[in-house]
Amino acid sequence: MVDGPRPPRASRDPAKPLAGARIVVGVCGGIAAYKAAELVRLLDKAGAHVDVAMTERAQRFIGPMTFQALTRRPVFTDLFNLTEEATIGHIQLADAADLVVIAPATANGLARLAAGEAGDAVSALVLATRAPVLLAPSMNVNMWNHPLTQANVRRLVDVAGYHVVGPGEGFLACRWTGPGRLAEPADIVEAAALLLSPQDLAGVRVVVTAGPTYEAIDPARFIGNRSSGKMGVAIAAAARRRGASVRLLLGPSALPPPVGVTTTSVENAVQLGWALADATKDADVVVMTAAVADYRPANVAKEKLKRSELGGRMELELVANPDLLAELGARRGRGRRPVLVGFAAETGDVIENARKKLETKRCDLVVANDVAEPGAGFAVDTNHVTLVDREQAIEVPAGPKSEVAHRILDRAAALLAATAGVAPPAAAGAKAAAGAKAAVAGAKAAVAPKAALAPKAAVKGDERAREKGRGAPGKRAGRA
Ligand code: PMT
Numbered sequence: 366m367v368d369g370p371r372p373p374r375a376s377r378d379p380a381k382p383l384a385g386a387r388i389v390v391g392v393c394g395g396i397a398a399y400k401a402a403e404l405v406r407l408l409d410k411a412g413a414h415v416d417v418a419m420t421e422r423a424q425r426f427i428g429p430m431t432f433q434a435l436t437r438r439p440v441f442t443d444l445f446n447l448t449e450e451a452t453i454g455h456i457q458l459a460d461a462a463d464l465v466v467i468a469p470a471t472a473n474g475l476a477r478l479a480a481g482e483a484g485d486a487v488s489a490l491v492l493a494t495r496a497p498v499l500l501a502p503s504m505n506v507n508m509w510n511h512p513l514t515q516a517n518v519r520r521l522v523d524v525a526g527y528h529v530v531g532p533g534e535g536f537l538a539c540r541w542t543g544p545g546r547l548a549e550p551a552d553i554v555e556a557a558a559l560l561l562s563p564q565d566l567a568g569v570r571v572v573v574t575a576g577p578t579y580e581a582i583d584p585a586r587f588i589g590n591r592s593s594g595k596m597g598v599a600i601a602a603a604a605r606r607r608g609a610s611v612r613l614l615l616g617p618s619a620l621p622p623p624v625g626v627t628t629t630s631v632e633n634a635v636q637l638g639w640a641l642a643d644a645t646k647d648a649d650v651v652v653m654t655a656a657v658a659d660y661r662p663a664n665v666a667k668e669k670l671k672r673s674e675l676g677g678r679m680e681l682e683l684v685a686n687p688d689l690l691a692e693l694g695a696r697r698g699r700g701r702r703p704v705l706v707g708f709a710a711e712t713g714d715v716i717e718n719a720r721k722k723l724e725t726k727r728c729d730l731v732v733a734n735d736v737a738e739p740g741a742g743f744a745v746d747t748n749h750v751t752l753v754d755r756e757q758a759i760e761v762p763a764g765p766k767s768e769v770a771h772r773i774l775d776r777a778a779a780l781l782a783a784t785a786g787v788a789p790p791a792a793a794g795a796k797a798a799a800g801a802k803a804a805v806a807g808a809k810a811a812v813a814p815k816a817a818l819a820p821k822a823a824v825k826g827d828e829r830a831r832e833k834g835r836g837a838p839g840k841r842a843g844r845a
Contacts, residue, residue: 379607380771382562383554384412389458389494391467391487392432393474394422396538397503397547401468402427404501404550405435408466411554416441416458418486420474441486455486459493464557467491469503469547472514478525479517497560498527501553506543530556552624559606559625565778567608572648572703573601574641574655574689576616578633582681583666590656591743594618596708596766597654601626603770604650612644616655634658634686641689648703650777653690654732656710656743661686694727704781706730706773709753712737719753729780730754732773752776 377386388408392401401417408415417432418441429440441458459465467474467487474487478500483489491498500521508514509532521527531548539545548556575597579587594615601613602623611626614637622628629644631637634657645651660683670679690707697705705728709719712735719733733751736742740763741749749763752773761772 377561377563378771379562379565379603379774380768381412382558382606383408386413386463386561387416387461388413388557389416389418389462389465389490389496390432391465391491392417392419392423392427393467393469393471393487394420394424394426395469395471395474395503396426397469398423398426400503400547400550402431402435404466404468404553405432407550407554408557409435411558416462418442418455418458418490420485420487422473423487441490444484444486444489455490456493459490459496462490462494462496464497464499464561465491465494466499466501466553466557468501468553470500471502472504472508472511475500475502475514475517475521478527479520498525499553499556499560500527500529501548501556502529502532502545503547504532504545505539506537506541506545509545510543528556528560555602555606555624562606562608564608566604566774569604569609569649569778569781570612570647571601571604571609571650571652572612572614572641572644573597573604573652574614574616574637574657575601576618576620577656578616578631578637578658578686580633580658580661580686581665582662583668583670585669588658588660588662589617590658592616592618592656593744594620595744595746596748596770597652598623599766599770600652600654600773603767603774607771607774609650612648614640614644614655634661634689638687638689638692641693645693645703650704650706650781651693652706652773652777653693653728654708657689658686659688660684688726690728691726697727702781702784704729704777704784706732706777708732708734710734710736710742716751716753716758719751719758723753723755729784730773730776733758754780 390401390405390408392398405415405417415436416438417436419429424442429442432440441455444455477488478491481492483492502509502518518529522529530553531546532544533546533548534544535546536542537545576594577590577592579589581587598613598620601611605611605623605625613622613626613628615622615628615630616637617632629640631640637655637657663682663684690705694705697703707722707726707728709722709731711718711733715733715735719731723731731753733753734742734748738749740747746765747763748766748769750761750769752759752761759776761769
């Protein structure tokens with residue numbers, strides 16, 4: 366048995382998995398080393414205790430002073446410096462770490478790690494740590510594509526169980542275009558959050574609808590609403606962070622779909638209905654955040670309607686859209702999967718109206734949302750909701766939509782466990798180890814076909830799908 370001074374890892378709230386986490390950022394010598402400063406700043410802002418280790422070559426691109434100022438801690442640069450080794454030696458850093466992030470992980474750095482070398486500050490602490498290791502590669506496209514680099518990455522994933530985020534594609538400092546860009550610091554932070562978050566939704570299939578619907582009047586005009594998609598996208602991202610397999614059905618929204626989430630773009634209620642019929646076939650949880658139009662124009666004009674022909678008055682005949690949530694509720698019957706979570710956007714008698722929707726739409730949970738309250742509801746980054754189910758109404762403290770999303774999922778997970786005999790979600794953090802394993806598997810699958818967890822590539826694919834789904838007339842026009 367191997368035993369040592371490392372205390373058991375702390376439980377973590379999936380809404381803030383980086384808060385209080387001890388993260389070591391290892392910086393290798395590449396042109397992207399300057400971006401590590403932004404990464405360190407973001408990790409620090411998220412509440413992590415960040416230490417930085419640098420190779421000698423990294424210090425040619427950026428000075429340790431920058432990282433010392435950002436972390437307010439000494440930077441580990443020299444394995445053979447007696448003072449450094451005594452105060453922040455590589456073994457102490459390696460033992461204390463909850464996560465080690467190597468950014469940028471250069472071709473040379475990856476080769477050293479894959480060979481199990483320990484001759485510099487970064488590789489020594491990576492070899493010594495038992496914490497998860499996240500690699501963020503960055504290099505020239507031909508170096509990245511080289512079979513030896515690919516073999517090194519595979520070895521690091523398959524043999525050592527390390528995780529990989531990126532590289533992204535684009536125009537590189539070496540003037541080549543292709544894969545090799547360091548993943549965006551925000552994407553590296555999210556990958557770190559995923560690794561440190563409890564994976565209590567691992568294996569759970571979650572469908573989330575988000576955003577508005579646009580109901581076409583003519584090729585230029587539509588009836589829409591004020592939903593930005595922020596709340597639904599936050600729920601999709603939160604479920605993904607907790608290990609769920611997530612399908613996001615997104616109405617017209619300017620937001621990029623979250624990385625790692627399968628996104629389908631829809632424009633109107635009927636399209637959303639089709640997408641839902643497909644996505645919910647094997648879903649465990651469905652969260653209906655989308656602001657679906659209750660009515661649509663009875664006829665869509667093929668040509669743009671002309672004011673000169675309409676005169677001073679125009680009448681628009683509307684027909685009712687299907688109530689998608691109610692249809693799901695009716696089809697499913699009580700107490701069976703998927704667990705149905707509806708929203709109620711209300712401007713008065715919020716809880717009472719939410720209770721009515723719980724009954725009429727036959728769902729398990731209704732998120733009551735007073736959209737008249739400042740800082741809540743449409744288009745803002747925060748929300749204030751009450752979770753209404755048959756037994757109770759739980760007020761969620763007002764906060765960022767990213768946090769509110771986790772509280773909604775907490776309740777949905779408990780309801781899922783109750784309906785299906787699935788083990789109830791463990792206390793935050795208790796399944797972190799299982800989560801790390803699941804994430805390893807994800808990284809393996811991603812690396813196998815050559816590219817690692819490439820956030821940009823994933824986003825691009827989703828965007829293409831979104832563009833495809835926006836073929837209907839009147840798609841971007843905003844005048845009604
Ligand atoms: O996107 P954001 O800018 O972040 O704003 C978030 C939000 C305010 C849109 C969100 O928090 C919210 O309240 N969403 C529900 C909006 C809504 O349509 O509420 P509703 O009370 O009209 O509908 C009740 C439920 O029935 C909803 O789950 C809705 O998705 C569903 N519905 C409604 C109409 C319809 N034809 N079919 C449906 O399935």
